[in-house]
Amino acid sequence: MAIRYPNGKEYRQAPPNKKMEKPLKDATFSNRGMTLEEDINETNAYYLNRGIAVIHKKPVPVQIVRVDYPARSAAVIKEAYFRQASTTDYNGVYKGRYIDFEAKETKIASSFPLKNFHEHQINHMKQVESHGGIAFVIIRFSKTDELYFLPFQALYTFWCRMNEGGRKSITKDELSACSMLLPLGLSPRIPYLDALERMYF
Numbered sequence: 001m002a003i004r005y006p007n008g009k010e011y012r013q014a015p016p017n018k019k020m021e022k023p024l025k026d027a028t029f030s031n032r033g034m035t036l037e038e039d040i041n042e043t044n045a046y047y048l049n050r051g052i053a054v055i056h057k058k059p060v061p062v063q064i065v066r067v068d069y070p071a072r073s074a075a076v077i078k079e080a081y082f083r084q085a086s087t088t089d090y091n092g093v094y095k096g097r098y099i100d101f102e103a104k105e106t107k108i109a110s111s112f113p114l115k116n117f118h119e120h121q122i123n124h125m126k127q128v129e130s131h132g133g134i135a136f137v138i139i140r141f142s143k144t145d146e147l148y149f150l151p152f153q154a155l156y157t158f159w160c161r162m163n164e165g166g167r168k169s170i171t172k173d174e175l176s177a178c179s180m181l182l183p184l185g186l187s188p189r190i191p192y193l194d195a196l197e198r199m200y201f
Contacts, residue, residue, distance in 0.1 A: 036105045036140045039189045040090065046188040053193060055092030055099055087124040088135075094193060095201065098133035100125065101192075105140045111169040112139055114162050122159055125152045134200055138182070138192055139175070147182035149195035154178040 037057070047053040066079040088102040102125070104116045125135035135152035157178075158170050180195040 036103050036138070037089075039184075040103055040138065040192075043188040043190045043192065044090070044092075047193065053092060053094040053099070055090055055094065057090055058088070088121055094134075094196065097200070098128065098131075099196070100128045100133055101136045101138060103138045103140075105142050107142050108169075109141060109143050109172075111171045112141075112175060113169045114159060115168065117155075117159070122156065126156065129153070134196065136196070138190065139179075141172075145184065147184065147190060148175055148179040149182050149192055149199070150175065150179040151199060 041057060044053075044055045044057075047055060066077075068076045068078050070076060088100055090103070091098070091100045093099065102117070102121060104112070106112050106116065128135040129152055137150045137152070137155055139148045139150055140146070141148075155170075158174070162168050180199065182190055182192055182195060185191060
């Protein structure tokens, strides 16, 4: 199936890494190989099932162009386009406040590249906060499995610095100074509402 961006360019997903890795001798539940998205989805299900918050991953708007019917009871999408640029990954409600956030991951150990964000995402989060909502980012450093809760206002400061000719990334020290480290757990997997509670409530 071919899925295309609004500009017509074809979207290609990176092939999965087939290389087998040796298991760590002292591996714990914090190294289960789950993606950041899977961890957050699991966390959101935990919050929803216990009536703590209603937060979901946003669906990606896709326009289907061509469908094949190899059988009467089966339809195969052969070509589709993203109808519009996506904003952020997740949104919902917690304690009467609108919540909107993005989840990002990097393999770089010492800093987080701002090129991982798009202008329309920054503008969207800025609009959310201007209307009384709460916008933030969850950042994972995949090599160390460190997770940070970064409020939008702090992210926006670094974004403006970049646009004014400054560095194009956030150093680990800078991130540590303006965000909260999120511990990995089991229930919930990523307790980001604890950080939200401490920073906003």
